[in-house]
Amino acid sequence: MVKHADVGWDKWRVFMADERLVPLGHGDCNYKGYKEGLVGSVPLAAEHIYPINPSLSVEAAAEDYTQKLKQVFSEDVPVFDMVLLGMGPDGHTASLFPGHKLLQERTLLVAPISDSPKPPPNRVTLTLKVLNRARCAVFVCTGESKAANVKVVLEGNEQDNPLPAALVQPLDGELHWYLDSAAASQLSQQ
Template sequence: MSVQRINERGRTGCPTPPGFHSWDCACATGSRPKAPRAVYQDQALRRRTGGCREGFRLPAAAVAMAAPAPGLISVFSSSQELGASLAQLVAQQAACCLAGARARFTLGLSGGSLVSMLARELPTAAAPAGPASLARWTLGFCDERLVPFEHAESTYGLYRTHLLSRLPIPDSQVITVNPELPVEEAAEDYAQKLRQAFQGDAIPVFDLLILGVGPDGHTCSLFPDHPLLQEREKIVAPISDSPKPPPQRVTLTLPVLNAARTIIFVATGEGKAAVLKRILEDKEENPLPAALVQPRTGKLCWFLDEAAARLLTVPFEKHSTL
């Protein structure tokens, strides 16, 4: 894979040398993980980035996820390449967290096309870590439709069928929304489960959240012009009037999203091109929900395919397979 930097006018800058760099781990608390034998292009880069566990390697673009808006934008030639790099990044983040002082890796998942993408790539990417490491993953969901787990619209139900059946993550470490409760109670029940899982945190701090974005700019179940965009007290909120069916849902709120250590937005297809230009380039008086996701101290990254990125003029890094 090669990486090319694209400037504001779309011209190709100096391509990054071939190869992979270890991704800078956002989980590090205190000293960096030991065994810094990952692949680096030169010793100067090694000194700048520190090290992570050997065997988990990512494109250079993933090394320096930028904190300022709009964050680092990585564009892939296809959704298949995007999915493979996303899965590698998840495995890399988990390895860094578990190699350090922290006892677990916390991951928040979103639904939609991300389910099939992660189901296709993550089992292979995570396999080198082994069952013992995967047993230390804790999973939550960024939002959930209030339908039975067997329903085709259930985010957890889809992950259970297509991904979790292939990963040795204990059921007790998968935090779910109870669809049998009324929506208000389901939201409070999920909030209580998160508080129990993230004891000591006033607001749950996920190591990694993977978010999607809709053609209208919504993310999770936070929709444009909805009162939930102003929610600052609750960590989980119910929604009974979703403009996208089904109407009853439970969602993480912006304070939780913006507390995450790392956030990755994923968007593919021409249908997302116009809204991505608005989110990443336009300064609107009433920003779209996805534009309100700005981690306070964490890292923000966008993974796009070429079709979704076709209208962008802001700098991005383009990845292609040689």
């Protein structure tokens, strides 16, 4: 069993794969969950969790977050040890939605999205360029509402129009999916 002291929390830096452009204390804010769930529970300093700046426009917030990445990472494209992702019932991951133009983004590290099909419309997201450089990408999916698209992503042949979650394929890393029984209910082999 690993004890909290053995983890090396002083080396951890937590960035958001995506974030809604809402105040940091808002119930829909990803940062709020990480801050409340980690800080105080483990010896992770609050300043090692990097929020977006919700007081900026969505475009400026994306650029500001890009600068935060560049301050921490020495590579041109950050290489995360791990990215923790979920998948929505529509197959989206981070704030990368099916059929959205951001799926074709090849230049930006962090992209603004002002037309999210899921409220709120203004968000900031890491792009596939960054997600696919991770050493390890981990998906955690729960619930029956995701079962059909879990099957499509893990067993389907959707080469012409893959769901965003299927596009997360770390180039030199690992990919892991953790599912509850409801999310895995339509898979051929469980």
